Amino acid sequence: ARTHPFSGTHQAGITTPVQDHLHFAAFDMMARTDRDDLISLLQDWSYAAARMVAGLEVSVKGAVGGSPQAPPDDTGEALGLPAAGLTITFGFGPTLFEADGVDRYGIAAQRPAGLVRLPAFLGEDLQPALSDGDLCVQACADDPQVAVHAIRNLSRIAFGRARLRWSQLGFGRTSRTTADQQTPRNLFGYKDGTANILADDTAALDAHVWVGADDQPWLRGGSYLVARKIAMIIESWDRVRLEEQDRIIGRTKGEGAPLSAPAGREGDPPDFAALGASGKPAIDVASHVRLAHPDQNGGIQLLRRGYNYVDGNTALGKLDAGLFFLSYQRRPEDFIAVQRSLSTDAMNEYLKHLGSGLWAIPPGAAQGSFVGAPLFA
Ligand code: HEM
Secondary structure (H helix, E strand, O other), rough: OOOOOOOOOOOOOOOOOOOEEEEEEEEEOOOOOOHHHHHHHHHHHHHHHHHHOOOOOOOOOOOOOOOOOOOOOOOOOOOOOOOOOOOOEEEHHHHHHOEEOEEEOOOOHOOOOOOOOOOOOEEOOOOOHHHHOOOEEEEEEOOHHHHHHHHHHHHHOOOEEEEEEEEEEEEOOOOOOOOOOOOOOOOOOOOOOOOOOOOOOOHHHHHHHHOOOOOOHOOOOOOOEEEEEEOHHHHHOOOOHHHHHHHHHHHHOOOEEOOOOOOOOOOOOOOOOOOOOOOOOHHHHHHHHHHHHHHOEEEEOOEEEEEEEEEOOOOOEEEEEEEEEEEOOOOHHHHHHHHHHHHOOOOHHEEEEEEEEEOOOOOOHEEEEEEEEOHHH
């Protein structure tokens, strides 16, 4: 069975081949907690996470090995299941460093300059109950029960120190991070993750994903994670002509070929100068692929790692569905620049951004240490 070690230079769950399921959670520290509480929480979380990603229970006693007179350490629903490629990735939000001008944990001076709430973007309708958080945990696995077990047990371990603020289940990855992974599809029916940064492209990872020497020393080798809960108005989309759907994306629905060579292959590079039969650009000026492409954004690339979601249905009998967008980048400004480019995206008519968050993702924990330890050194 596939396992990914918890410790290492970088946290797992970023370049790790994208697993099929997600449980993402944002936590807030409880009132009156101090620096020792935060450190002990990160130690306890790291210990449990290192065990769970190896397919073990959260503690040695686990679900059934402890005293019958006490609640079990592990909640038990993953007993007998393999690790299923589980990765657990931790992040620190802006409010952990300073909230209402108070430096609760003595770390305000180490806050990276870019770690602030994302600015407002056109057309968003953000819900506080789906946004932000002092801490975040991304659990990805090929078995949804394994991902949920991880978040549930980490919440339980946090008791009295941090509480769950919001969480999101995702299924059907909408990205790939290795060349041998087939490009999956999002709920618009299009291949998603074609032009992504792949795990073996170390030059692109260093240039665009891993924090370097120009940021806080404790964050070196880490990254920044942006999460956006984006509702997709799929019933309206499903009434759009195929040709128009292709125009909006900038690629063909079947193959995923760029519209500059519609009979070509998914991997063909898009040619934004090419003209179509009408004499207009073959890849429309308002298409998503054109506006998101590095050529339009000063060379910026993001590592996308999002998931589809369906949260049941609305009172109007429509699916409450969309994309839980996750991207890793070395600078928060890079996401901001691309998201601003997308302000004229033809796809926006079918989208609504409901949730948002930005977290600094510390580098991987050293063997036997805990995630984020250099922040408290
Ligand atoms: C590419 C869908 C939101 C950034 C794509 C592609 C699709 C797609 C189908 C083409 C295939 C590919 O290269 O992966 C969507 C949907 C979204 C969404 C359905 C919302 C529900 C976003 C957001 C961003 C973004 C919020 C960043 C701010 C990108 C980038 C590319 C891309 C950078 C690659 C462009 C290239 O280099 O060719 N997206 N996307 N997307 N998208 Fe999105």
